[in-house]
Amino acid sequence: MAQYSAQLDDVFVALADPTRRGVIRRLGRGPTSVGDLAGEFPMTLPSFLKHVRTLEASGLIRTTKSGRVRTCVLNRDRLALVDDWLAEQRRIWTDRTDRLAAEVEGNDQ
């Protein structure tokens, strides 16, 4: 649970920036090279690469290098974390209720 929470924190922080959300939207249309991506955002390449590294660290994107071209790919599973947080909380409380029921039904009749 603590690990899940840390992952979710990374994802929310990564998404809390308009440039990084722009990159996610762009990658939703398909894998794109860092060079092509950078051309679409009005900032220096070093600044843009920082955003790419933040997204990569959060797990929202993966990058692969082929020759001199680094390509970014969206990790849809990680993006799903954003929508799944409530399902995760529900699972925690349902499992907790199962354990409480097992505890009292076994011991205190």
Place this chain on the structure above:
Amino acid sequence: MNPDLDLTVDRIIRAPRAAVWKAWTDPSRLAKWWVPAPARCRVERLEVRPGGAFVTRLSEDGDADFVPHLDAAFLVVDELRRIVFTNAIDSAWRPANPGPVVMTAEITLSDHPDGTDYRVIVRHGDPAARARHEKLGFADGWTSVTEQLAGTVE
């Protein structure tokens, strides 16, 4: 109840209300079921009264390293009937914003022919509010952002 933010659990537990209440309010009993194995829970403070502290620590692998898990306060305690606690304030009543999401949990026990009707309502804060708090520049509403993202990736 906001279906986008809140959850409910409703269960018939085949034991009397007093037994369920005891499993909730006795620290050694609570520690047995509060977290899933192999993690272990240590109940540091369980002051079951309005304003009382509710503090647990957790060891992920069940070994010696216990880390903070929950630091919350009880809001409402109706003996044998209802417990409400929140982590939006900590056990010292200091406003808090713990991860992954702030919540208020309401646990209600009612009599049932087979034992106890056990209901949980957990009302959550908006996790986006936390992201906004941590990092300025989150101008869009969270819902529109996720909708936009979902629209482009589905």
